[in-house]
Amino acid sequence: MNKKNYVILAAVALAAMTGCAGQKEAKSTSGIDLANMDTTVSAGTDFFRYACGGWNDAHPLTAEYSRYGTFDMLFENSQKQLRDLIEGLAAQQNNQPGTPAQKIGDLYNLAMDSVTLNKQGVEPVKPRLDEIAAMTDKSQIVPMMTKLLYDGIGTYFRNYVYADPKNSALNIFQMGQGGINLGEKEYYLDNDSITQNIREQYKNYIAKLFTLAGFSETEARQKMADVMEIETAIAKVSFSAAQLRNPEANYHKMSYDEVKKTFPGIDWDAFMKGLGLENVTEVNVEQIEPIKEVDKLINTLPLSKHIAYLQYNLLDAAASYLSDDFIAARFDFYGKVLSGRQVNQPRWKRAVNSVDGMLGELVGQMYVEKYFPAAAKERMVKLVSNLQVALGERIDAQEWMSDSTKVKAHEKLDAFHVKVGYPDKWKDYSDLKVEKDSYWANVCRTAAWNVKDMYSRLGKPVDREEWLMTPQTVNAYYNPSTNEICFPAAILQPPFFNMDADDAANYGAIGVVIGHEMTHGFDDQGRQFDKEGNLKDWWAEGDADRFQERAQVMVDFFNGIEVLPGLYANGQLTLGENLADHGGLNVAFLAFQNATKDAPLGVVDGFTPEQRFFLAYATLWAGNIRDEQIRVYTKSDPHSLGKWRVNGALPHIQAWYDAFNITPDDSMYIAPEKRVNIW
Template sequence: MKTKHYVAVAAFATLAMAGCTGQKNATNTSGIDLANMDTTVSAGTDFFRYACGGWNDAHPLTAEYSRYGTFDQLAENNQKQLRGLIEELAAKQNEPGTAAQKIGDLYNMAMDSVTLNKQGCEPVKPMLEKIAALTDKSQVIPIAVEMRRTAGIGTFFSYYVYADPKNSVLNIFQMGQGGINLGEKEYYLDNDSITKNIREQYKKYIAKLFTLAGFTETDAQQKVADVMEIETAIAKVSKSATELRDPEANYHKMTYAELKKQISGIDWDAFMKALGIEAPAELNVEQIEPIQEVAKLINTLPLSKSISYLEYNLLDAAAPTLSDDFVTARFDFYGKVMSGRQANQPRWKRAVNSVDGLLGELVGEMYVEKYFPAAAKERMVNLVKNLQTALGQRIDAQEWMSDSTKMRAHEKLDAFRVKVGYPDKWKDYSALEIQKDSYWANVCRAAAWGFNDMISRLGKPVDRDEWLMTPQTVNAYYNPSTNEICFPAAILQPPFFNMEADDAANYGAIGVVIGHEMTHGFDDQGRQFDKEGNLKDWWAAGDADRFKERAQVMVDFFNNIEVLPGLHGNGQLTLGENLADHGGLNIAYLAFQNATKDAPLEDKNGFTPAQRFFIAYATLWAGNIRDEQIRVYTKSDPHSLGEWRVNGALPHIQAWYDAFNITPNDPLYVAPEKRVNIW
């Protein structure tokens, strides 16, 4: 179920799991592999191709990928190492209740295709029967909550416990829109031929799940209509991905009594009872209208339609853990239709991903012990300090900001919490049991454990030491609620971070990643949070307007990029990430200059230090992608496509023009007065 939890955590890229391979020797101390480049193309014509063409040619898309880039390459390589760690445990008889037993048994069940195919959909039959047995509309919300609480299945709307955006030290209950399995409202409402085809294929997928579960074709078609009616109705009143980027517009704190008044069609006492909690005195309803619509739908539609909707959400969520026919049906839609993939991942990869997703920090603790070098953390901490100094200098240099806003910006910068490598305290999984009954049953237990862990925080202080990514994740993030930047261990390896390379490559790669996350504290969303992580206007009069005016240049620039014939980028949706790339490049380049001013680096491989800085940055975004995935990302992803994080970002950086002698005759040239100039 693709509900979204809109804590405005800004990640560096759209990628999840990986482990760490440890440090490898670079091809040379320049940190640049010439084989990755295509110097038959000029830097000013297509810098993405110039810096990454060789890599792209050497890594064509295989059937299992809709996108394959440097992030994916690391994930794939490290996935093999995680497999080794996990399979070593899975081959043993482990003491019950130990981390080894939980990891090994879960993996073995995910790998046991014989048992999975024998069981078919039997593991979900008890819940299917429970849903089908509903006799009154008042039972719909309680069983929907039960599905969320005991199996992690989101349905009509989302809810979670996290920091109050305007009182960041306290965890409060929060609710928001959800309920649409295609993720974005446009998939239900747009009428271009491609989107209409996706809807038709989605209907076939829904029908397939019902027939696999034993329903007749006639019943399945009726249930398709029921599901589409409910999801389309919710989509019509849901906010778009772009609208969700406005934190103030998505904050509606109210008392419990006000909730009952504003959304009167839901028995909130029954809802809270099903959750197993006392009704909170106050809560935040991020988007009110979609939940009002849910109340209307449940109360006005026949009960049978809500039953169909709940049944479908169960089958869709469970499909990856059931027999091969369910797995294939789900892949045929989400993999082939939505993203253009031609073949599913092999079972071992899916099993590793599942274990990593459900037992993340258990796997992380095991991986860090074997693969993460302490020296990498020490060097990373020093890099972060240098980037903080450079960002402070960039803040001081901004003529459009008043002195009072600069002062507060410095206070926020100085208050950054920095997390590198792995958490100081690991999550406690002792209450989670992994049993040898069914794969789905254990997925449910893990989801219930996670839900109970989350709900236990209600009304308690925010744990600022908690990590929102596992150490084996190749990514990084900024969290405005805690004003923290986090760099998991897995990103601290080439091409992001190379212990054998000089400062030109490392500042151009991991330096930009650091600067990117720091800039998120001052992008269109992050700038609205103060140094304590509270949603609060701390800007002096007029400064915010000047910021917006400059940011609009970025919006307009990316709106004009044609990512596919007839399809343009969404500059407003990607504004935060584009600003972070812009700031990250400027900050990292300044930090690089500061670090080498007393001992300038030599030219290497025919490239100046400045050129190697920008080549290293571009290398991060090497990759190929299918048209179908481009469409998915353009509708839903706040990150621009990799190509445009190079060819769209660098033309706004003067140092890049200087390094490669880019002139007005070059296709990528942007006149100075038309360039973005923030941070």
């Protein structure tokens, strides 16, 4: 399901762990692996290297990865667990038709059957490819868009059904920019040598797909030019990733009649009919300009260019599910050129990821039954409660926030809906059929099932119990539309939480992650939503200005970080995640102090409890990354790079200075008056 950028604020995009609030089992240890450190570097010079240098040296990047960190270790572990479950079902010969075992097992076997896939080649998509080629009139473009949507393929713009940002109890039809397969507008417009090379390689990739589909080299190059013309035109008027972070600027609620008047060149009745929707009365158009450009393109460019564009979107979406030559072509661009990876994942990993992506909660039920201990859920809920208390104390301590806003902030904090482990109610996949005709055919059937499920919610109340991540997802999120924080089961496991470790490590690790999610409710985006999840200004006069003034310190600080020679971090794009890290550290450290005030912890392995807290936090971000992936993340990821979630976050935390005796002589030192000071 497509969601607007500010609906889900993912926890850490990297990993976290479970926690125990003041409870210990067996022998308590420090929770710190000294081998992960590099103490030849001083803590005040490069804390990331100091805390993580040993881990990074012991885990060099392999050809398969563009980034490998502690998260990737946990994801690999989860992937192997899923493989055991899925392959067990796939090996069974007599799975009853329509059962979860049959659906999961057959889909996996289709994904693994390289002989059949290579024999089929382009054939699975040929009927749709030919249908697009047979279009004779522009009036057929919009109906074809909707057919492709039911195949899981987006084209000129995206649409979805979800909570109205200003009426969060009700699902509404929403539209937003899309149609550019490189994701960010800068790839089409920037003219530095590296971006120009990426663009040229992208053109080669487009042409390659067309030649693999049976077109001549001349036809392929012409179709590539047509695709680039349309994508570049849309990119020029699209919002940047940073602009998409402004909820108010991305909300334009219109009546259906207003939509028709605003974009008169698009046949909206045909569009809604193709989607199977009736009685659409209101629409939230997130970004107006890109859809106006689509209106213009449809009505000014010749049909042949649109045929090329629609065919390319089909081929690009299907390439991962076709023969090895298509898979290799896609990997050569998205894997090698964009991310710097050298070899593709083995087929079993790709097959597991595919089954997991298409049948998420079916797989999730099996995962939870086998791998998620019931006790973890209860302990996690208790730890969340401790962090809520600490965040309430931090709110009360803020001099820049008025008393009336503090009251509202407490109301929002108290209204947090906490989700841990797995949903209470699972999705019903009984209507979804998995058949043995082709891998791609099942991809399309699964996509159609998801699209129908989403559209069925139009005009209905928002289901606040729905999960936006599966239990086996190694991540967490805050959703402002439902004011919820969610911690899936897969993130609540070793090696990131040590059942034998004391509270210093656990609060520094999972505690900060919980605090991070809670702080998202009060970051530059989340603070604009009230306790009910409505986009509404609930701050007293002057408080927002004082918040923004302090947040600008964070923006300016990260803007000054040079992540590669000549490439700087984007402080505005990463503001929300950086603020959440800042708040998470402050809130978790206070919660740690509260939890241990009656029974202070001692020095273990040569480190004080306070030092272990910050070492545990830094270890979350251990990892190596290729330059190519750094560039991708810097253009598009609202999270700062792992290194800077340590070296950029900690210099604004006074407790870190106290713990490691950081002085003005240390290169990481920031004068108190220049530090971020919000939560």
